[in-house]
Amino acid sequence: MERDALEVLYNQLVDLVNEGKEKDANALILKRFPELPPQLQGEILLRMSTQALNNEADRLEGVARLQEEGEIIVQALDIVRQSLAK
């Protein structure tokens, strides 16, 4: 894909995003992705991967915190319940 064609595609995507049509933007890039220069394909995949990996790491770390908190909460609530039941 030539630089001009890339610029046209970029502007089309930005227009779709500006119009709130992100699904259409996703569909367009899926359709045109194989036409992009290989270097750009790789860059897009790597940038997406970095973001996705960070999100996944946040999730895993967050889940661990939740489980730690949850463990304490359940134990404490259970004791409270028992003491109230007496």
Next chain:
Amino acid sequence: MVMKLEKVAHEQDKRERFEKTTGRTLNPDEKTPDEPKSLSETLKNPAERDLFTQLVKNIDADPDKKTSIAALARLGAEEPLSPDDLALFEKTRYEFALRMQDAKRLDAMLTNDDFDSVMDADPGIRSLVGTLPPGRGVEVMRQSLPMLAMQDRKFLDEFSNAFNRVKAARANPAYKELHARTNALVTRHGFTEKDFAGLIDPNDPTGADSLNRAREKIKQNLKGWDKFKEWARSGKLSSEEARKVCEAAFDIKTSKETGDLEVISKGLGEVGSILLATISGNERIMKEITTEIVTGKKARIAADTGSLKSMDEVKAGAKNFKEADITGTMWTRYKDALESGDTEWGITGDGIKWASRRDKDAKKTEFLGRMGKQEFERTGGFLASLLGAMIARLIGGIDKAKLT
């Protein structure tokens, strides 16, 4: 291992030369990079020549750096270079070698299976890779590493840090133990997945409605989480746990809001449902819901500490931003201005400003960089990454013919 004196002296010379040329001080335990290739040797190889050109342009885009683009153009035109020209490239030559080394190191570190697991981090990545022939996705990612290193040295670090964070979290024995303990806890308390099972409609073709119902329930249950946590904390922090818990129990008993056993049981159920979500056998629900929980918690913490505006304000801001005509039209105007004379376009705090300036390419880079930042702010994951990469490519393509 003991090094011979001659070798020690050689290493020391190499280190001093490196530090003097790059202005970068190496840590004592850091290996001194090998001497970089000569400029002519680098430029003989077309792939390395493109990479070197990209690096020079990136360094030049930084206003604090000396301009070497003109010297590179003279080199491309096979004009004689002055000693000053050569001096300009000396540091770049080292920087080039370092960045190539980083890219090669990352390429060697990651197996094809690693790349494959990376693709699982986001369904959007799988979709894109699915449009390419088998194995091509990994290939293009590997091939892009050197160019990304030239465009943004920090990027490779960010990528490998993110990869290592996920790998460490998954391999962490403490994480696995915690997971097992949570499993035992919810089993002991009789929490089951029936809450989710009741929300899942087997006839729901995409599972989206089921997921939304499950997510909504979790969001409701999460509301009491922090309150329960406070109670729990009062019973947890001291060695006099029993006394503290009794005090907490008394507080709860005398509270109008939470003064009965039913509330406690309900609270246990709510907390249990959230814990269940973290270990659910339904992989998709577990992943989507825990993302929701973690994001929701982060947003609440940020809101509590004043670092995030209310959601309504954020939504209103995003809507206004989307309505602003910032990209397509302005880009056309900017290009027209550049082509018609030495005019620049820029944004000041109170609007658009026009002025005269010579270094159009630098301004163009700045413009695209600014647009890139705005795109990142406006759009989420998939599109943000994609537009960012496209912008980097558009910047990279500026006057390439002139430079090579």
